[in-house]
Amino acid sequence: MRQPYDSVKAFLDVFLRETKRMTSRPIYFYGIVFAPLFCLVFFTTLMKDGLPHDLPIGLVDMDDSQTSRTIGRTLDSFDATHIVARYANYTEARQAVQRNEIYGFFYLPKGLEQEANSFRQPKVSFYVQYAYLVPGSLLMKDLKTGAVLLNAAAMRKQLRAKGLTDKLAMDFIQPIVVDTHPLNNPSLNYAIYLNNTIVPGIMMLLIFLMTVYAIGNEIKYNSARDWLERSNHSILLALTAKLLPYTLAFTLIGAVVDFTFYVLLGYPCNSGIWPMLAAMVLAIVASQALGIFFIAAIPTLRLAMGFGCLWGVLSFSVCGFTFPYHGFYPFIKGLTYLFPLRHYYLIYVTQALDGFSMAYAWRSYMALACFMLLPLLLLIRLKRNLIHTNYVP
Amino acid sequence: MNILQRLLDILRIWEMETRLIFKDQGVLLFIVFVPLLYPVLYTLCYNKEVLHDVPITVVDQDHTALSREYTRRLDATPDVQVISLSADIPDALQSIREQRSYGYIVIPNDFSQNIHQGRQATVSAYCDMSGMLYYKAILSANTNLMLDYSERIRVSRAGNATARQDELTNRPIDYEEVYLYNPTAGMASFLIPAILILVIQQTLLLGISMAAGTAYETQSFSRLVFTRRKRHTLHIIMGIALSYFLIEVVNAAYLTLFIPYCFNLTQIARPLTIMAFMLPYLLACIFFSMTMSALIRNREITMIVFVFTSVPLLFMSGISWPWSAMPAFWKGFAHLFPSTFGINGFVRINTEGATLHDVRHEYLMLWIQTAFYFITTYLVSRHILKITLRKRQ
Structure with a gap:
């Protein structure tokens, strides 16, 4: 048994x-x-670090004016971006991306300040590589914010000239804001x-x-x-x-x-x-x-x-x-x-x-x-x- | 021995090793079937590239024509889909709990009043953080909609006379964003090239180690001893490397040329550049694997030893976590593996259209690794041969 x-x-x-x-x-x-x-x-x-910061980017500043320098400083102040180099033209910057020295760059054309002041709508561009997805999407967010801020600054200049107060100008510039709340992981x-x-x-x-x-x-x-x-x-x-x-x-x-x-x-x-x-x-x-x-x-x-x-x-x-x-x-x-x-x-x-x-x-x-x-x-x-x-x- | 005899000797070893490879199911599994099948399975998972229609709910506390329009237009974006209106925030949370939605938007009750009175209105977006892509989709849908709304509202407030004036009101400085190399910011185009390259190293590592383990188990002690006749260590290494190299050339062509073509992944490289780059990569991988295989004393443990390393190796290459944010120690550690340089070089050649000159750092490092691991393979093999011969006597 x-x-x-x-x-x-x-x-x-x-x-x-x-x-x-x-x-x-x-x-x-x-x-x-x-x-x-x-x-x-x-x-x-x-x-x-949780979230990558100070991702290397480049700046192609063809204008070299007060405005363009302000943009450089603004971009550098963002958490995710860090301007590591300035390039003489688009091709040089693109090659730097291909060498993996930078993940993207901001292009400021010649005559930017002058055209902005005389209402001729100059155009800035920013290029972000997406072969590396995480740095790509983080940079795109910041560079876009940079461009929107640049616009806002130009608008505010116009509005001040028209005699609006800063508060009224802000309401005009940004009539709607979206505030995002990533639930339970606020710092992403x-x-x-x-x-x-x-x-x-x-x-x-x-x-x-x-x-x-x-x-x-x-x-x-x-x-x-x-x-x-x-x-x-x-x-x-x-x-x-x-x-x-x-x-x-x-x-x-x-x-x-x-x-x-x-x-x-x-x-x-x-x-x-x-x-x-x-x-x-x-x-x-x-x-x-x-x-x-x-x-x-x-x-x-x-x-x-x-x-x-x-x-x-x-x-x-x-x-x-x-x-x-x-x-x-x-x-x-x-x-x-x-x-x-x-x-x-x-x-x-x-x-x-x-x-x-x-x-x-x-x-x-x-x-x-x-x-x-x-x-x-x-x-x-x-x-x-x-x-x-x-x-x- | 003259050169011809040496070559014949190498070719004989190549023939013996190739026969052994094709007789061994376990080695074949890793050298042939995994590289064939695995990329296909992987690409199928990611092939939709981008996430569309993330289900969300909207808490509309405003109940006005404006807030309803916002909801409708949100639903119309490709990124999100409004599956229902939630009565209140607890209701919206409940929907997330039941995994029916991945976020909710709150339109506050002063939304339309603020807009009509020229004050800044706020919309709040809450995102479930279980996946970064959910967050990205909800954020980008709302940001784009907000920018669009802002432009319309500014135009209506400015009271301009011409369309050109409207344009200038909205964008005194125009901007454009350019997604380089992966225009849809797709997941497959970003991840698959890295995986294809990693597969080559890992399957070689597994295949060669498994062959070494078998030889050790079956008392031949080492794959390096084919005959009773004493052979030159260098010839043996060259012969074995040649047999794997010829097989891997076919694999590499399949992985780096056929798969991207088949699944429509970004590929702007010249095939010749890819081939030139793959040469040192394959050699580095083969000698790296031959060195590592000396550690293996048993067939099956190779899988326990090496398979899990694929995940850390993928991260070490900097493809998902940016290289610039990696701690120095891991950067140094990553230099030991061919995959680090293989992935970075290939992604930039394949996806970013870089030339060999642009990836010269990676290219050089791969040749250095080839030389380094060739020497280690030689030392390890000589050592093993010596022991084997002593045991034989």
């Missing part, structure tokens, strides 16, 4: 066996601890926007790989039968006992990530840290489940791992934090449900960023939980593979 006590003993046995395997080779430390923490340090230090901090998804995304990629590797290794080195025997031939016990050490280790890393984001760096966490920790644990287990599914469906270690890579790397584009869900083709919209990172991202937005009640995120929590059911479909197949498959390099 098998006692419940036997199962506990078997569980502990397999659990300890796995921890021994994990400490036997450096790759486990690399994949579980080093890689995620390296990325955490890399991305938080890379974007520590890119670190908050990107890191919250990138770092967990890299963790999930590594979890796919480590899970597939841990199981596939047993097939490769012919230890799968020993593993199953120790687990009393229960595939469920075998899997849970084997993968629990990874769950615990990744949870610890996940907690370090959450602590760094929400406590150390003060990223918005309007839901409190617990829902995010819960989401992290769910995402970790969901990714492990997906890993089991991969190796059960494709019993060849390298192909299953290759599939894990594909899934993990595609997660970043498909989860919709860079190019949004709305812009996808319909069939890609359908695919997004199959990526745990998509659900994690939705939870992050609803909970930590916007601080809405958990009721609005339950679907995503449920979706992550549903991934855990995925391996159940292929348990029998996996067991058969573990016993009968021979490794082919």
